[in-house]
Amino acid sequence: MRYTSERSTDPGLLVLTSLAEGPKHGYAITQDVEQLAGVRLGPGTLYGALARLEGNGLIESLPAEDRRRPYRLTGAGSAALSEQLRALQRVARSGLDRLQLAEVSR
Amino acid sequence: MRRRLAGLALALYPLAFRRRYGQEIRVLLDETSPGVLTVLDLLRGALAAHLHPPTGLGSVVDVGDRLRASMSGVLACWVVFAAAGFGFYKTTEDYPYQTAGNSHALLGDAHVGIQVLAILASVAVLAGALPLSVLALHRARRKPSLRMLVSLPIVAVAVFAGLTGVLILVAHSQHSQRPSTAGGVAFIAWGLAGLACGAVCVLASRRALFAMPVARGWLLAAFACGALVTAAMVAMTIATAIYTIALSVDASALAGEPNGPLQATSVSVSLIQQLIVMVAAGVLAGITTRRGWRALSKPDTTAPFSV
Numbered sequence: 001m002r003y004t005s006e007r008s009t010d011p012g013l014l015v016l017t018s019l020a021e022g023p024k025h026g027y028a029i030t031q032d033v034e035q036l037a038g039v040r041l042g043p044g045t046l047y048g049a050l051a052r053l054e055g056n057g058l059i060e061s062l063p064a065e066d067r068r069r070p071y072r073l074t075g076a077g078s079a080a081l082s083e084q085l086r087a088l089q090r091v092a093r094s095g096l097d098r099l100q101l102a103e104v105s106r
Numbered sequence: 107m108r109r110r111l112a113g114l115a116l117a118l119y120p121l122a123f124r125r126r127y128g129q130e131i132r133v134l135l136d137e138t139s140p141g142v143l144t145v146l147d148l149l150r151g152a153l154a155a156h157l158h159p160p161t162g163l164g165s166v167v168d169v170g171d172r173l174r175a176s177m178s179g180v181l182a183c184w185v186v187f188a189a190a191g192f193g194f195y196k197t198t199e200d201y202p203y204q205t206a207g208n209s210h211a212l213l214g215d216a217h218v219g220i221q222v223l224a225i226l227a228s229v230a231v232l233a234g235a236l237p238l239s240v241l242a243l244h245r246a247r248r249k250p251s252l253r254m255l256v257s258l259p260i261v262a263v264a265v266f267a268g269l270t271g272v273l274i275l276v277a278h279s280q281h282s283q284r285p286s287t288a289g290g291v292a293f294i295a296w297g298l299a300g301l302a303c304g305a306v307c308v309l310a311s312r313r314a315l316f317a318m319p320v321a322r323g324w325l326l327a328a329f330a331c332g333a334l335v336t337a338a339m340v341a342m343t344i345a346t347a348i349y350t351i352a353l354s355v356d357a358s359a360l361a362g363e364p365n366g367p368l369q370a371t372s373v374s375v376s377l378i379q380q381l382i383v384m385v386a387a388g389v390l391a392g393i394t395t396r397r398g399w400r401a402l403s404k405p406d407t408t409a410p411f412s413v
Contacts, residue, residue, distance in 0.1 A: 026134045042144050043134050044115075044151020047127045051160035067133045 009039050011049035016058065016073065016081040023062055023072035026050070053077065112140040115148035121175045122163040123155045156393075169401045171316065173329045176398030177234065178312035180332040183391035184231055185304030187339050189297065190383035191224055194346060197365055197376050210356040216349035220342050227338035234331025235311070237324055242314045255314040262306035269299055290367035297367075329398055336391040343384040350377040 018024060018032040029050075030041050041049070050071060053059045058077035062070045073081065112135050116128060131148075138144070167175070198217065207214035239256075246252040273296055277289070354361045354374055361374040371379075 026130055027137045030134070030138075042147025042151070043112075043131050043138075043140075044147040044149070044154075046134070047123075047131055048151045048154055048160075051123065051127060051155070051163070055161035055163070067129065069130050 009037060011041055011045050012053055012058075013081070013084055014039060014041070015046070015049045015053060016077055017085075019059060019071060019073045019077070020081060023070040025065070025068035025070045027068070029071075108140050108142065108145060109135065111145045112148055115145050115152060118149065118152040119155050120152075120159060120163075121171065122166045123160070125166045126163055164404075167401075169404070170320070170322070170325060172401035173325045173398050174312075174315045174320075176394045176401075177325075177328050177332045178308060178315060179394030180335055180391045181231070181235070181311065182308045183339065183387040183394070184227070184335055185301070185308055187342075187384055187387035187391075189301055189304070190380040190387070191220075191342065192297075192300075193376065193380045194220070197373060197380070198349075202360055206353070206357040206360055210352060212352045213349060213356055216345045216352060219345045220349065223338045223342045223345065227335045227342070230331045230334040230338065234328040234335070238311075238315065238320065238328055241320065241324065242311075242318060245318045249318070252314055252317060255310045255317065258310040259307040262303040262310075266299055266303040269296065285369055287368060290369070293367040329402075333395050333399070336388070336395045339384070339388040339391055343381065343388045346377070346381050346384055350374065350381055353377070 014033045014037055015029055018029045018036065021032070024032065026043070026046055030046060034040050050059065054061065054071070056076075057074055058080055059071045060074050062072060113132075116124065116131055116135075119128070135144070203217070207217050242252060242256050246256040273292060276292075280289075361372065361377075363373050365371055365373040365376040
């Protein structure tokens with residue numbers, strides 16, 4: 001059975017991770033997230049996440065280019081992403097260490 | 107077809123969300139081929155945006171447009187509520203219900219209360235809509251784009267009135283007083299036509315309202331009428347709930363009688379169905395009225411509305 005942690009596929013986290021590379025508009029974010037995590041964000045999910053992140057000051061919009069509006073991380077967004085990824089990293093490292101120990105003790 | 111469905115799903119988002127992100131979502135839909143999952147995702151997103159509105163969108167919609175959205179929202183709820191109310195009227199119009207109302211005070215009072223509130227709400231709808239309709243007709247003379255929007259409700263009401271007249275003539279030409287399947291089907295078709303007529307009136311009046319300048323005083327007066335209609339809907343819902351319970355307790359024989367256009371349900375089941383629709387319409391009207399009220403309560407509402 002394939003298990004995917006909800007935390008690692010949280011649309012907000014995925015959008016922040018995508019924007020860590022640089023400013024992107026909606027379509028570019030969906031393409032990037034699909035490549036990055038194998039998750040296809042629908043327009044409702046994507047713009048729901050963008051609205052929440054923008055409302056919380058974690059991302060900001062740039063002037064529209066040809067009907068598309070790019071978004072970029074703010075300082076607070078970078079800090080929040082960094083904190084979340086470190087927390088995920090800690091969990092991942094601990095989990096892998098424990099699996100290794102369990103392998104050795106078998 | 108799916109693109110059109112996706113567009114309709116997008117129309118279900120709150121006004122502020124559509125103003126801020128609608129164009130971008132449309133561009134995204136143009137760049138992808140929306141499937142059924144995209145439409146469902148938009149519907150889910152619209153529900154989430156209504157239940158948990160993102161912060162920071164308050165300034166996207168000015169007070170005037172917020173009031174316009176509230177008024178047309180209340181009108182839409184009123185159309186649905188009126189359909190359920192008409193069902194209630196048809197369910198309880200016969201002589202045995204009047205007798206039961208005379209014998210049991212709670213039943214009789216609830217029934218009279220619903221009728222008084224229905225008249226009050228209808229008057230409030232007319233009082234709120236009439237000045238804006240006159241204004242729209244006046245403006246339509248100089249603005250061609252408004253003409254179509256102003257004509258649509260008139261045509262829809264005329265068609266529905268014609269259909270009602272034909273059905274009344276047909277019904278009077280039938281001598282049998284017993285309910286028939288054909289009569290039930292005709293009643294359902296008539297009800298659906300009424301809802302379609304209401305939908306045309308709501309959508310056209312909403313678009314017209316957003317397309318024309320309206321003085322602050324008229325908007326406030328219409329909003330006050332909308333708030334009164336909302337309060338009347340809530341009160342009628344409570345009175346209908348009391349009536350439904352009282353009928354089951356005091357006149358259980360009547361409550362168990364067959365009912366509905368096709369005589370497929372009992373009176374109590376019909377009343378509960380009508381009550382569910384009333385609760386839904388009342389709650390939605392309450393939410394949209396509250397949004398208008400909150401916009402009015404903001405400190406910057408002394409600034410002139412967008413006209």
